[in-house]
Amino acid sequence: MDVQTVNSMTCEEFVCVFGNVVERCPLIAAALWSRRPFSSTLELENGFNEFIDSLSIEGKEGILRCHPDLAGRELLAGTLTVESRGEQGQAGLTSLSSADALRMNQLNSQYKKQFGFPFVICARMSDKDRIIQQLESRVRNQQLQELHCGIEEVKSICRLRLQDIYNRAAKSTKL
Amino acid sequence: MDVQTVNSMTCEEFVCVFGNVVERCPLIAAALWSRRPFSSTLELENGFNEFIDSLSIEGKEGILRCHPDLAGRELLAGTLTVESRGEQGQAGLTSLSSADALRMNQLNSQYKKQFGFPFVICARMSDKDRIIQQLESRVRNQQLQELHCGIEEVKSICRLRLQDIYNRAAKSTKL
Structure with a gap:
């Protein structure tokens, strides 16, 4: 185009x-x-x-809150957007072992409780192990620093979706 | 609540x-x-x-552009949001005569060509005749004046949806 x-x-x-x-x-x-x-x-x-x-x-936090959890409820329920479904699939999140799925779920909850928005990462530039590692690391960030991280990931997702x-x-x- | x-x-x-x-x-x-x-x-x-x-x-224009046409393509296709379907129904827009539907369609197109966003009105505080009259009148507004009108209607819709x-x-x- x-x-x-x-x-x-x-x-x-x-x-x-x-x-x-x-x-x-x-x-x-x-x-x-x-x-x-x-x-x-x-x-x-x-x-x-x-x-x-x-x-x-708050607007930037709102953008993050419009994103689904990775390997979360919406993936199971089949209510992800087409784009998000594809991205989570490419990162291997649609075929996690039970142990990995449980770990991801715990980390997502902990992250959301900490920051008040879901963990966002450009899944296609990552994979399951790196995503878990990033979740474990980023949950220790300061609030504003992590908002910045999440928003930069949104921009990466945006660039790939445009491509x-x-x-x-x-x-x-x-x- | x-x-x-x-x-x-x-x-x-x-x-x-x-x-x-x-x-x-x-x-x-x-x-x-x-x-x-x-x-x-x-x-x-x-x-x-x-x-x-x-x-x-441009953000306010974006909000208006997220609204469907009244009695438009989305009503026919059944892709309106539940809220919008209910509101258009209450204003009698789901049972227009062919002549009224055609007139509404012509006015919506003229309005959108003029302003670059769709005509937004709080349908529940109106009815078919008043909506057509408002379309005919508001299309003659200045660009910024009309953006203001549309946004005030969004706020009225917002208030009723909250209620x-x-x-x-x-x-x-x-x-």
Whole structure:
């Protein structure tokens, strides 16, 4: 997908395509439509980052709270977004041993109790062992430091989801 | 539902209950969880208003763009949120004559072309004739004036959705 295609989208098309680039926050894509025309797809990615950075602390915490637990209730219940399901699958979280699932669950609860938002990590740039290790390490961070960590992970997820959208569009054009 | 119940909710429960008080913007409820404890349910309502007011112009436009057209494609396709379906039904928009449906469709398109966001009105405080009249009138507003109008309607919708949540909870407690 090139930037001309992005710039030609109606508001509804744009939100349909980019609405879940930030998990369950279509508001952000919907807001960015105001910035058209974009000079490049990179400018759109920067727009997501800038919008996130412009939010207050509670706004950033809100973004993290729109994310599901890793290997959590929503995975079991089948209510994850398509993107999140794919990402957790790629990190091996859909086929954990009972012991790993239990450990992950305990760590997620401890983390959430500590910070008041769920642990967010770009699962596709990680794997089960690294995720558990990061959970154990990050739970010892200070509140604001950890908010910053979580938000930087959101931006990594955002970048990969945008790449997926562009790649899918490029493939379907070639068919 | 009293404020103690609200304050006792986990983050997931809170987002589950209040996540669609602003249409398709769970981010806002998720952010407001940071403000607990609330001293009253009115303080929670004020929180929604304050969060909306704190957004940039593009953020406010984003909120409006998360709303469906009235009597539009989503109503026909059955993809409206439960809240929106109920509100459009109460305003008589689910049983329009073909002529009214066509007129509404034309006006919605004209409005969206003009402003770059959909026409938002608190349907439950209105009816079909008044909605058409408001569409015809508001399309002549200036851009910023109309953004302000739309956002004030979002706040009215928000207030009624909160009342519904409290009333439903009060009823189920009495059963």
